[in-house]
Amino acid sequence: MCVESDGCEIEGCSSSDEVHTLSGSMSPALKSSPDLHPCNPGQKFRAALLRCRSPFVAAGILSFGNVLNYMDRYTVAGVLLDIQKHFEVGDSGAGLLQTVFICSFMVAAPIFGYLGDRFNRKIILSCGIFFWSFVTLLSSFITKDYYWLLVLSRCLVGIGESSYSSISPTIIGDLFTNNKRTMMLSVFYLAIPLGSGLGYILGSIAKDAGGHWYWALRVSPMLGLIAGTLILIVVPEPKRGSADHIAGRIKTRTSWLCDMKALAKNRSYVFSSLASAAVSFATGAFGIWIPQYLVRAQVVQKTAVSCTYQPCSSKDSLIFGAITCVTGLLGVVIGAVTTRLCRQKTERADPLVCAVSMLGSAIFICLIFVVAKKSIVGAYICIFIGETLLFLNWAITADILMFVVIPTRRATAVAFQGFTSHLLGDAGSPYLIGLISDALQESYATSSLWQFLSLGYALMLCPFVIVLGGMFFLATALFFLDDRDKAEKQVSQLSRPPSTVKVTK
Numbered sequence: 001m002c003v004e005s006d007g008c009e010i011e012g013c014s015s016s017d018e019v020h021t022l023s024g025s026m027s028p029a030l031k032s033s034p035d036l037h038p039c040n041p042g043q044k045f046r047a048a049l050l051r052c053r054s055p056f057v058a059a060g061i062l063s064f065g066n067v068l069n070y071m072d073r074y075t076v077a078g079v080l081l082d083i084q085k086h087f088e089v090g091d092s093g094a095g096l097l098q099t100v101f102i103c104s105f106m107v108a109a110p111i112f113g114y115l116g117d118r119f120n121r122k123i124i125l126s127c128g129i130f131f132w133s134f135v136t137l138l139s140s141f142i143t144k145d146y147y148w149l150l151v152l153s154r155c156l157v158g159i160g161e162s163s164y165s166s167i168s169p170t171i172i173g174d175l176f177t178n179n180k181r182t183m184m185l186s187v188f189y190l191a192i193p194l195g196s197g198l199g200y201i202l203g204s205i206a207k208d209a210g211g212h213w214y215w216a217l218r219v220s221p222m223l224g225l226i227a228g229t230l231i232l233i234v235v236p237e238p239k240r241g242s243a244d245h246i247a248g249r250i251k252t253r254t255s256w257l258c259d260m261k262a263l264a265k266n267r268s269y270v271f272s273s274l275a276s277a278a279v280s281f282a283t284g285a286f287g288i289w290i291p292q293y294l295v296r297a298q299v300v301q302k303t304a305v306s307c308t309y310q311p312c313s314s315k316d317s318l319i320f321g322a323i324t325c326v327t328g329l330l331g332v333v334i335g336a337v338t339t340r341l342c343r344q345k346t347e348r349a350d351p352l353v354c355a356v357s358m359l360g361s362a363i364f365i366c367l368i369f370v371v372a373k374k375s376i377v378g379a380y381i382c383i384f385i386g387e388t389l390l391f392l393n394w395a396i397t398a399d400i401l402m403f404v405v406i407p408t409r410r411a412t413a414v415a416f417q418g419f420t421s422h423l424l425g426d427a428g429s430p431y432l433i434g435l436i437s438d439a440l441q442e443s444y445a446t447s448s449l450w451q452f453l454s455l456g457y458a459l460m461l462c463p464f465v466i467v468l469g470g471m472f473f474l475a476t477a478l479f480f481l482d483d484r485d486k487a488e489k490q491v492s493q494l495s496r497p498p499s500t501v502k503v504t505k
Helices: 041-051 055-078 080-087 091-116 121-139 147-175 178-210 213-218 220-233 256-265 267-300 315-342 349-371 376-391 394-404 407-424 429-441 448-459 461-494
Strands: 008-010
Touching: 055 080, 055 091, 055 121, 055 147, 055 178, 055 213, 055 220, 055 267, 055 315, 080 091, 080 147, 080 213, 080 267, 091 121, 091 147, 091 267, 091 407, 091 429, 121 147, 121 213, 121 220, 147 178, 147 407, 178 213, 178 267, 178 315, 178 376, 178 394, 213 220, 256 267, 256 407, 267 315, 267 349, 267 376, 267 394, 267 407, 267 429, 267 448, 267 461, 315 349, 315 376, 315 394, 349 376, 349 394, 349 461, 394 407, 394 461, 429 448, 429 461, 448 461
Parallel strands: none
Antiparallel strands: none
């Protein structure tokens, strides 16, 4: 029999059960007493809600929130051509929307990382989701003469979404360990391609249903309010390091400056962060420009005509979104399974799987620009294989961080890895690709063929960056075992009384 704090009896519990309180703590079972009275319906509902707060339910809700984060991020990309026509901006102006979003995202990430290591994480997550949902909804009412307001709104949305990406993986890291943690992080990071693909799909569908691109920005805010409420009510706040069996035994907390010095000296962390930046560079540029590139390819092939009035065709955004969803699912699952099998052969499996997948992805992404002029179907096949290989490393990279960074500085590590990957990756890549494309178009601005070729030449920068990322993962493999052992030693040192602690920097 389980007992709530107000002394009412909860039905359906055995005498050996424990009760999760709203603070995430556990209270031992109490024996039946004649002073107890039956729960009223409201108390029964609360008890049922508490029983739902399992680690797997929490991971599912956090993954749902991550889907919404990326869905909102790429909804704009799904209707980018309509936005260009509506506000009369070029490729560089359109690329600026994603660039300001990522810049604000990465600047806010270290702040939220610091807060996430020291304060209640689920409250920060919920506030972040409520904030970006509100701003996104308001941005759908911006009129034609105020493009700068749309740019500003994407900047504010980046701040709200930064809180989620910086903190939520650390909650999963404190709920699971070893292979279970790998699988749960795989599900969580599946949200990146799944949410991105759904952003294209739902954005295009909402635009077609409503007759204007404004409606694309009114879907994710409604879902965001639901996700924020679920996180606030259902998701527990686990003690930091609880899955590693050190919660309650950590007697010393390192300073922020000590954390930053330790991360800078952690070679596996540094190289995997640089590799993550290469992935972000490619995915950021692709997410914005590949649908546009395929539209221009069809204009060159004379199987489609240029869009001269709104709403523009959403076919390519829908197809690219569907491909991104499927390749994301395949990539994350294949990555998790491959890593698990390879760990039986080598302890360096995590970074090696990432390196091989990156190098293979670069080959097929190069082929996109070779075959697109002649065959759209061939281009889609290359996109499918290239994206699958590229998405293999999302969850594995997060797991590498969990292995080589101690629990009390993981939120800071995730935040600064996000800062680095965005600073060197997708903060500038959409705008840079658009800028190069505009510069190449200056001589033949009215030529459909040259508009297609100029964007293709600009996008050819991505495969070379991906190869560089593969090299960084190979460098990570060299230091992975040493850094993992150092992290384990630091955890044991932090578990001692303060007088005996000597923290490795």
